[in-house]
Amino acid sequence: MTTVMDIMDSQPRDAGPASWHRAAMRLASRLAAAAGLIGAHRDVLAARPAGSGVPAALDARGWTGFLADLGDASVDAFEIAGLDADWSAAPPSLAAMVAEARAVCAVPELTEGALGRDAPRHRRASRRGETPRKSAQIDAFAWVLLPIARDAGRIVDVGSGHGHLTRELEARLARPVLGLERDVRLTARARSLGGAFAETDVLRDGLPLEAGDCVVGLHACGELGDVMVRSAAEHRASIALVGCCLQKRRDDARVPLSEAEPVLATRLLGLSNLVAREEGVEASRADNLAARARRLALHRLLVERVGPLRLGAEMDGLNRRAAHADLSTLVERAFARRALAVPSAADVRAADAWAREEHARARRLSLPRALLARVLEVFVLADRACFLEAHDREVVVGRVFPAGVSARNLALVSR
Numbered sequence: 269m270t271t272v273m274d275i276m277d278s279q280p281r282d283a284g285p286a287s288w289h290r291a292a293m294r295l296a297s298r299l300a301a302a303a304g305l306i307g308a309h310r311d312v313l314a315a316r317p318a319g320s321g322v323p324a325a326l327d328a329r330g331w332t333g334f335l336a337d338l339g340d341a342s343v344d345a346f347e348i349a350g351l352d353a354d355w356s357a358a359p360p361s362l363a364a365m366v367a368e369a370r371a372v373c374a375v376p377e378l379t380e381g382a383l384g385r386d387a388p389r390h391r392r393a394s395r396r397g398e399t400p401r402k403s404a405q406i407d408a409f410a411w412v413l414l415p416i417a418r419d420a421g422r423i424v425d426v427g428s429g430h431g432h433l434t435r436e437l438e439a440r441l442a443r444p445v446l447g448l449e450r451d452v453r454l455t456a457r458a459r460s461l462g463g464a465f466a467e468t469d470v471l472r473d474g475l476p477l478e479a480g481d482c483v484v485g486l487h488a489c490g491e492l493g494d495v496m497v498r499s500a501a502e503h504r505a506s507i508a509l510v511g512c513c514l515q516k517r518r519d520d521a522r523v524p525l526s527e528a529e530p531v532l533a534t535r536l537l538g539l540s541n542l543v544a545r546e547e548g549v550e551a552s553r554a555d556n557l558a559a560r561a562r563r564l565a566l567h568r569l570l571v572e573r574v575g576p577l578r579l580g581a582e583m584d585g586l587n588r589r590a591a592h593a594d595l596s597t598l599v600e601r602a603f604a605r606r607a608l609a610v611p612s613a614a615d616v617r618a619a620d621a622w623a624r625e626e627h628a629r630a631r632r633l634s635l636p637r638a639l640l641a642r643v644l645e646v647f648v649l650a651d652r653a654c655f656l657e658a659h660d661r662e663v664v665v666g667r668v669f670p671a672g673v674s675a676r677n678l679a680l681v682s683r
């Protein structure tokens with residue numbers, strides 16, 4: 269297995285879009301290290317605490333006592349800071365896993381010094397409808413990708429959504445950019461704000477690029493990112509990609525594009541979407557934690573009524589924001605959707621008490637698993653990058669904006 273020191277030694281010091289470099293060894297060793305870490309901790313990744321038992325993977329490593337005894341403040345600190353927290357008091361094998369994961373995930377900053385300086389000059393009326401977070405993402409991503417887009421043949425924005433990035437690139441490059449989007453309502457809204465958009469499902473209809481094209485995607489979800497990378501390699505197009513929601517795939521598993529192992533179950537890839545920061549996109553961290561406990565209570569009530577149910581299925585047919593209402597309202601809505609009689613107030617109270625305790629326990633036992641979430645993300649990033657390199661493309665990978673702007677902030681830029 270590639271060690272931490274191998275990676276530290278091979279860490280690029282001069283990363284950034286202006287300093288293109290062939291990084292075959294660097295990317296390959298990052299990929300190997302991520303794969304090694306995932307392979308050595310497959311049982312930890314699979315160990316989603318459920319029921320009253322302790323996952324065998326944690327017991328076998330001697331981690332359970334340390335985790336179970338953590339106070340609330342420590343759990344908060346470990347959840348928020350993740351790999352950056354001080355894990356020195358943890359059992360040695362857990363601290364070693366953290367050190368390895370830190371090294372694997374230590375990617376360069378692609379926009380070092382650029383953010384903030386560039387953004388205000390580009391604030392225009394046409395940027396209406398963007399949230400401050402989306403504007404910050406676009407400014408950073410544009411800074412990284414403009415060098416490859418400038419000389420491209422056609423420029424295509426995949427999964428263009430409301431078209432904010434599409435319009436911004438058009439304005440900065442003073443040339444047409446085509447947005448591809450499968451959601452009819454989004455293309456209609458995007459067109460009303462200005463720009464050219466085609467309604468297409470890229471997974472179904474394909475992505476016919478030509479040599480010299482530039483394909484970009486900001487938060488192009490799951491399989492979409494893989495299709496973009498494959499097409500860019502095959503047609504010798506440039507690509508700039510920030511992926512997200514790696515679990516959004518048609519298959520049950522993701523087979524690496526490069527020669528790498530392992531094949532990752534789609535369900536497991538959902539773990540890479542974990543957000544631990546203080547403020548969520550829609551709600552505060554405290555609200556999100558309370559909502560998770562409510563979902564657990566709802567899950568228990570449904571299991572009591574209908575029998576075994578996959579965790580997560582309790583929200584089937586409901587928007588996830590529904591879990592931010594009080595528990596009684598959530599239960600009423602979920603039971604109504606299933607045409608079931610609503611449980612008694614006493615049953616709801618009992619489920620609530622049980623869920624709070626269970627949630628506190630599960631948070632502690634989930635910490636090691638959550639630490640590996642970013643490793644999964646880096647593995648997919650490095651796999652895509654190595655695939656492009658194997659097709660003789662130049663590739664840079666790194667962090668494109670701070671986690672506070674979006675936790676899905678890993679970019680790949682290739683020409």
Ligand SMILES: C[S@@+](CC[C@H](N)C(=O)[O-])C[C@H]1O[C@@H](n2cnc3c(N)ncnc32)[C@H](O)[C@@H]1O
Pocket residue numbers: 402426427428429430431432433448449450451454468469470471472485486487488489492512
């Ligand atoms: C997370 S959103 C990002 C939108 C936009 N790029 C942004 O940053 O605001 C992903 C977008 O990709 C679109 N999308 C997902 N799968 C697609 C597919 N197979 N073909 C085309 N668009 C797709 C979704 O409808 C959604 O608008």
